[in-house]
Amino acid sequence: MLDRRSIVLLSFWSLLFLFLSLFQLTLEQNIEKLSSPTERVALLQLRGSLGLRSREWPIKPDPCLFWVGITCHNGSVVGINISGFRRTRLGRRNPQFAVDALANFTFLQSFNASNFMLPGPIPDWFGLRLGSLRVLDLRSCSIVGAIPGSVGNLTSLTNLYLSDNKLTGTVPDSIGQLLALSVLDLSQNSLTGSIPTSLTVLVNLSSLDMSSNFLSGPIPPGIGGLSKLQYLNLSSNDLTSLPSQIGGLGSLVDLDLGDNSFSGGVVPSDLKGLRNLQRMMLGNSMLGGPLPGNLFGTSSQLRSVVLRQNNFTGSLPLELWSLPKLTFLDASANNFGGLLPNSNSSANGTIAVLNISHNVFYGNLTHVLGRFGFVDLSNNYFEGRVLNFIHNASLASNCLQNTTNQKTTVDCASFYAARGLTFDNFGRPNATNPRTSEGSGESNKTKIILAAVLGGLGLIACLVLLVVLLLLCARKRGNSSQRGNGVGPAPAGGSPPHPTDASINFSNVGESFTYLHLLQATGDFNDANLIKHGHSGDLFKGVLDSGIPVVIKRIDMRSTKKDAYLLELEFFSKVSHQRFVPLLGHCLENENEKFLVYKNIPNGDLSNCLYFKKTTPEDGTLQSLDWITRLKIATGAAEALSYLHHECIPPHVHRDVQASSILLDDKYEVRLGSLSEVCVQEGDSHQSRRLRFLLLPQSSDPSSSGSSTSVCAYDVYCFGKVLLGLVTGKLGLSASSDGDVKEWLDQVLPNITMYDKDLVTKIVDPSLFLDEDFLEEVWAIAIVARSCLNPKPAKRPPMRYVLKALENPLKVVREESSSSARLRATSSRGSWNATLFGSWRHSSSDAATVVIPPSSGPSKVEGTSSLKLSGTPGSQSPRSFHDGGDGISSSQRRYSKEIFSKPSGLHDVERVDQE
Numbered sequence: 001m002l003d004r005r006s007i008v009l010l011s012f013w014s015l016l017f018l019f020l021s022l023f024q025l026t027l028e029q030n031i032e033k034l035s036s037p038t039e040r041v042a043l044l045q046l047r048g049s050l051g052l053r054s055r056e057w058p059i060k061p062d063p064c065l066f067w068v069g070i071t072c073h074n075g076s077v078v079g080i081n082i083s084g085f086r087r088t089r090l091g092r093r094n095p096q097f098a099v100d101a102l103a104n105f106t107f108l109q110s111f112n113a114s115n116f117m118l119p120g121p122i123p124d125w126f127g128l129r130l131g132s133l134r135v136l137d138l139r140s141c142s143i144v145g146a147i148p149g150s151v152g153n154l155t156s157l158t159n160l161y162l163s164d165n166k167l168t169g170t171v172p173d174s175i176g177q178l179l180a181l182s183v184l185d186l187s188q189n190s191l192t193g194s195i196p197t198s199l200t201v202l203v204n205l206s207s208l209d210m211s212s213n214f215l216s217g218p219i220p221p222g223i224g225g226l227s228k229l230q231y232l233n234l235s236s237n238d239l240t241s242l243p244s245q246i247g248g249l250g251s252l253v254d255l256d257l258g259d260n261s262f263s264g265g266v267v268p269s270d271l272k273g274l275r276n277l278q279r280m281m282l283g284n285s286m287l288g289g290p291l292p293g294n295l296f297g298t299s300s301q302l303r304s305v306v307l308r309q310n311n312f313t314g315s316l317p318l319e320l321w322s323l324p325k326l327t328f329l330d331a332s333a334n335n336f337g338g339l340l341p342n343s344n345s346s347a348n349g350t351i352a353v354l355n356i357s358h359n360v361f362y363g364n365l366t367h368v369l370g371r372f373g374f375v376d377l378s379n380n381y382f383e384g385r386v387l388n389f390i391h392n393a394s395l396a397s398n399c400l401q402n403t404t405n406q407k408t409t410v411d412c413a414s415f416y417a418a419r420g421l422t423f424d425n426f427g428r429p430n431a432t433n434p435r436t437s438e439g440s441g442e443s444n445k446t447k448i449i450l451a452a453v454l455g456g457l458g459l460i461a462c463l464v465l466l467v468v469l470l471l472l473c474a475r476k477r478g479n480s481s482q483r484g485n486g487v488g489p490a491p492a493g494g495s496p497p498h499p500t501d502a503s504i505n506f507s508n509v510g511e512s513f514t515y516l517h518l519l520q521a522t523g524d525f526n527d528a529n530l531i532k533h534g535h536s537g538d539l540f541k542g543v544l545d546s547g548i549p550v551v552i553k554r555i556d557m558r559s560t561k562k563d564a565y566l567l568e569l570e571f572f573s574k575v576s577h578q579r580f581v582p583l584l585g586h587c588l589e590n591e592n593e594k595f596l597v598y599k600n601i602p603n604g605d606l607s608n609c610l611y612f613k614k615t616t617p618e619d620g621t622l623q624s625l626d627w628i629t630r631l632k633i634a635t636g637a638a639e640a641l642s643y644l645h646h647e648c649i650p651p652h653v654h655r656d657v658q659a660s661s662i663l664l665d666d667k668y669e670v671r672l673g674s675l676s677e678v679c680v681q682e683g684d685s686h687q688s689r690r691l692r693f694l695l696l697p698q699s700s701d702p703s704s705s706g707s708s709t710s711v712c713a714y715d716v717y718c719f720g721k722v723l724l725g726l727v728t729g730k731l732g733l734s735a736s737s738d739g740d741v742k743e744w745l746d747q748v749l750p751n752i753t754m755y756d757k758d759l760v761t762k763i764v765d766p767s768l769f770l771d772e773d774f775l776e777e778v779w780a781i782a783i784v785a786r787s788c789l790n791p792k793p794a795k796r797p798p799m800r801y802v803l804k805a806l807e808n809p810l811k812v813v814r815e816e817s818s819s820s821a822r823l824r825a826t827s828s829r830g831s832w833n834a835t836l837f838g839s840w841r842h843s844s845s846d847a848a849t850v851v852i853p854p855s856s857g858p859s860k861v862e863g864t865s866s867l868k869l870s871g872t873p874g875s876q877s878p879r880s881f882h883d884g885g886d887g888i889s890s891s892q893r894r895y896s897k898e899i900f901s902k903p904s905g906l907h908d909v910e911r912v913d914q915e
Contacts, residue, residue: 051091
């Protein structure tokens with residue numbers, strides 16, 4: 001007989017067993033297993049075509065249970081997510097848009113391949129075989145070509161993401177058939193044409209982003225009928241008209257139409273219907289006229305308004321000043337004017353930003369500024385005293401009392417007199433009347449004319465004397481070289497005379513920031529924000545009050561050259577080019593420290609982003625930039641240097657070309673930095689031509705004993721190291737010492753020859769996966785790099801020819817077949833090609849005799865049959881060219897006429913033999 005305790009225990013274990021059995025049964029019923037053999041085979045095919053790793057998609061286990069990114073329902077695959085996956089090493093060799101196996105997934109609802117490289121066009125069958133698809137995410141996949149029209153057949157689609165690719169062509173009208181579509185993102189591509197009117201029927205659309213393309217024409221008026229639209233971004237295009245119906249978007253929260261071409265357009269008053277709008281971006285859109293007075297209602301939700309760089313006139317509407325939630329207002333660089341309203345509000349006073357600089361506001365400062373934590377009032381005509389509560393403000397170039405960097409009395413008085421107003425003369429008595437000054441100037445006109453005539457005669461006499469002295473000095477120098485030579489570190493001295501504060505136009509070098517402003521931006525220059533210790537100053541990252549990320553260089557005047565920062569400011573005041581890092585402003589108020597403020601370049605410098613991690617931390621392998629991106633970077637850097645060398649007058653030399661000087665934005669466009677060493681080239685080339693005209697003695701070629709970094713040839717040499725670093729992956733040597741560089745070049749250069757493409761594979765970065773055409777481009781760029789690295793500066797190609805070669809790399813190593821191409825051998829293409837490769841036939845380190853077989857005759861090589869063609873010592877023997885019926889290979893026939901142009905005479909041939 002069982003006692004009572006035993007019965008209780010038996011009952012407990014029985015109930016527990018029953019509970020566990022029921023739980024297991026329920027779990028087995030809920031676990032999704034792949035039941036379709038067809039779909040399993042399709043997954044394996046997709047795994048192979050995309051080169052996916054077994055870590056994410058192992059072969060044996062059930063895909064629905066163990067494969068990362070696979071979602072199943074009722075035994076079928078309904079979702080595939082390979083976002084950010086890495087390919088196998090073999091898969092990276094030839095990545096393609098190879099997803100044909102997707103056509104076998106009948107119930108597929110979501111496909112996400114964002115940030116996974118799919119170079120190639122979107123296949124047309126996407127819209128024919130994936131009818132159940134609801135979400136298609138192909139952001140940042142390197143897709144090329146046009147959007148197929150068949151995409152309109154995906155009528156179940158609710159989310160379509162195609163941003164940040166290389167799509168071209170027009171937006172297909174068939175997208176208007178996607179009536180279920182809620183999100184459409186086509187931004188950051190190269191789409192052209194107009195916005196199709198068929199988009200206006202997508203009544204379920206809540207987000208539309210077509211920014212950063214090349215779209216043109218008007219915005220379709222019917223877009224105002226998309227009542228559910230909450231986010232609309234059409235910025236950075238060439239759109240030409242702003243429809244009034246856009247005010248019908250009552251649900252709109254975010255509107256960005258900046259950076260367009262609404263030439264002569266005005267802001268429609270119907271925008272007052274945007275009651276839920278929180279962000280309005282209309283900057284740099286060529287809009288004009290006054291802003292409608294009823295544009296901003298008191299019930300508006302607006303938090304951020306950007307109207308900068310347009311042609312707006314009149315005053316800012318009173319409603320705009322009293323928006324209850326406004327935290328950011330930028331109306332700078334317009335023609336707004338008038339008096340500030342005299343209201344008083346302290347709402348959001350610690351975070352709000354106001355920028356109305358570069359307008360024509362005037363009168364006294366008022367308490368309306370009290371609600372803003374930072375104000376920029378520079379370049380207006382405000383007068384009177386600065387109110388006590390205005391601390392964090394930029395007030396330069398106004399007419400304010402007891403404030404530095406203001407306009408002149410004459411400018412201020414003239415402005416106020418033209419409007420029938422009286423200027424307070426900076427709070428001083430006896431205000432100057434500009435009309436009186438003009439009358440006084442009229443009475444002294446005769447004296448001024450006489451002084452100008454005498455001064456002109458004196459100036460002419462001084463110029464004549466200066467020319468005579470220059471000619472005497474030139475003759476005395478005798479054989480002095482006009483060109484620098486050699487390679488070495490930038491010298492401490494030898495630069496042109498330093499500029500002074502008075503010689504720099506500070507209005508062309510950005511804003512004048514206060515020291516307090518920079519302290520706030522960098523957290524008191526906290527070490528956590530330190531980027532690096534540069535040779536000209538410490539670099540800190542920071543964020544301005546306006547939310548703009550910046551890089552701030554702090555220059556210690558006690559440990560650097562006193563006026564080095566002025567050289568950089570002078571450069572930015574005179575030179576403007578998109579390939580240089582933008583200078584936003586400066587702070588020069590401290591005696592021992594100076595500050596330069598640059599725009600933050602998102603991807604940093606080339607040395608830090610050639611290799612990068614995109615996988616989980618436990619995976620220690622690195623990815624590298626693909627060849628297309630590397631060539632794009634090289635071309636951008638060459639554009640910047642070509643501008644300095646050939647478009648600046650006189651030519652300028654960078655003197656610090658290395659991987660750390662090449663900054664890259666979010667699209668890997670080059671912004672050249674490290675500009676503190678830029679100087680005018682030694683020995684002006686124009687002067688050199690004048691001396692030759694006067695038959696003054698010069699050297700034909702500089703000796704190799706001296707060294708100078710103040711010549712363009714030095715930049716070409718340094719750029720050659722960067723170029724070869726992009727090919728080999730060894731970018732660090734672009735900043736190495738001469739000894740390390742020489743040892744490296746001795747190992748690398750023997751593998752670069754114009755006669756054997758396969759040799760270059762021995763030095764190519766192993767992380768690059770190249771097809772035949774890309775390998776030919778790499779070969780060509782390596783040849784260009786070797787030409788830049790010629791030990792004789794006079795033999796290095798000019799940067800403009802290097803740029804042409806980078807823009808047309810295959811023309812470096814391929815022959816044009818047409819007869820007209822041969823006739824152009826001495827034209828523009830022939831000139832840059834021949835100049836670029838002049839170093840190959842003159843460099844003693846590259847000499848390799850090419851023996852011309854007797855059967856071929858002297859006509860095979862123009863000029864002479866014994867001319868030395870440059871190769872690499874020991875890399876080719878004479879018989880290595882005997883692979884054709886005529887005794888000469890195709891490679892030799894290709895280069896004998898174009899790359900090795902005919903010598904100008906016997907003297908040239910003899911000089912080659914002597915070298």
